[in-house]
Amino acid sequence: MKGSCALVTGASAGFGWAIAEQLAARGANLLITGRREERLQALKEKIVAEHQVLVEPLVFDVRSLTQCEAALKQKASLVANVSILINNAGLAKGVDQIQSGDIKHWDQMIDTNIKGLLHMTRLVLPYMIQRNAGHIVNLGSIAGHWVAPGGAVYCATKFAVRAITDGMRIDLAGKNIRVTNIEPGIAETEFAHVRMEDDSKADAVYKGITPLTAHDIAEAVIWCLERPPHVNVHELLITPLAQVGVGPAYVHRQ
Numbered sequence: 064m065k066g067s068c069a070l071v072t073g074a075s076a077g078f079g080w081a082i083a084e085q086l087a088a089r090g091a092n093l094l095i096t097g098r099r100e101e102r103l104q105a106l107k108e109k110i111v112a113e114h115q116v117l118v119e120p121l122v123f124d125v126r127s128l129t130q131c132e133a134a135l136k137q138k139a140s141l142v143a144n145v146s147i148l149i150n151n152a153g154l155a156k157g158v159d160q161i162q163s164g165d166i167k168h169w170d171q172m173i174d175t176n177i178k179g180l181l182h183m184t185r186l187v188l189p190y191m192i193q194r195n196a197g198h199i200v201n202l203g204s205i206a207g208h209w210v211a212p213g214g215a216v217y218c219a220t221k222f223a224v225r226a227i228t229d230g231m232r233i234d235l236a237g238k239n240i241r242v243t244n245i246e247p248g249i250a251e252t253e254f255a256h257v258r259m260e261d262d263s264k265a266d267a268v269y270k271g272i273t274p275l276t277a278h279d280i281a282e283a284v285i286w287c288l289e290r291p292p293h294v295n296v297h298e299l300l301i302t303p304l305a306q307v308g309v310g311p312a313y314v315h316r317q
């Protein structure tokens with residue numbers, strides 16, 4: 064991993080931030096992306112102070128193909144050398160039942176979690192194919208296996224991530240590119256705050272359990288990346304011990 068180039072989407076918070084830090088600790092140079100420039104700049108400063116690696120922030124919205132293209136063009140020579148792509152940017156919005164769901168929330172989840180991942184993959188993959196090497200890690204979810212009340216659309220996006228990940232692996236057979244789906248359960252990041260837009264409702268998601276941390280997920284990603292080249296981890300579903308499915312019925316709270 065030392066000296067390689069990794070691109071991490073959604074590095075301004077949560078899993079992406081932790082993954083970027085752990086990649087840098089292993090000597091990977093980084094392209095870090097997100098919409099919040101000041102957060103990316105803070106991450107860059109932290110990493111550069113701690114590790115001898117190159118860090119380039121790219122500020123754009125993964126929902127817009129035009130913005131993705133323009134951002135990657137700014138760092139074309141680094142992008143051409145990306146051997147690790149972490150498709151992490153994503154979110155849930157709302158917990159409304161389908162009959163009263165907010166269509167703007169649906170658009171945001173579909174456009175970010177599915178189309179954003181597709182945009183970035185489509186733009187980076189040709190370089191990996193040219194070099195006959197690479198590893199793509201997608202952030203799916205336990206919500207890509209089961210559906211929770213008030214979560215139909217978010218879960219659908221993560222079912223899609225699972226299908227796309229499996230499809231990528233099939234299409235890329237023989238090209239020396241590994242493809243992995245990391246599927247966390249409840250993890251304490253900004254995720255619940257973004258979803259609920261209400262701090263007390265977000266705090267309730269983690270109440271009475273020990274949730275996963277961003278560090279836990281970053282370690283899992285690194286473990287997949289560090290397997291020997293002939294080993295391809297298809298998917299890794301990881302939950303807090305207190306969680307055995309998706310939705311309140313499957314979370315054992317103290």
Ligand code: NDP
Pocket residue numbers: 072073074075076077078079096097098099100102123124125126151152153154155175176179202203204205246247248249250251252253254255257
């Ligand atoms: P956070 O809210 O902490 O971080 C989300 C990241 O995605 C931020 O860096 C945000 O950056 C970025 N992002 C969101 N929308 C966009 C956009 N349109 N364009 C560019 N970047 C965007 O959440 P997590 O770290 O928890 O989530 C990361 C991934 O893991 C998501 O795909 C999520 O669905 C998945 N996941 C999370 C779980 C959890 O419980 N936390 C469980 C299972 C999966 P910015 O706002 O600066 O653009």
Ligand code: 8X3
Pocket residue numbers: 203204205206211247248249250308309310
């Ligand atoms: C979110 C996972 O378990 O909070 O992707 O629904 S869970």
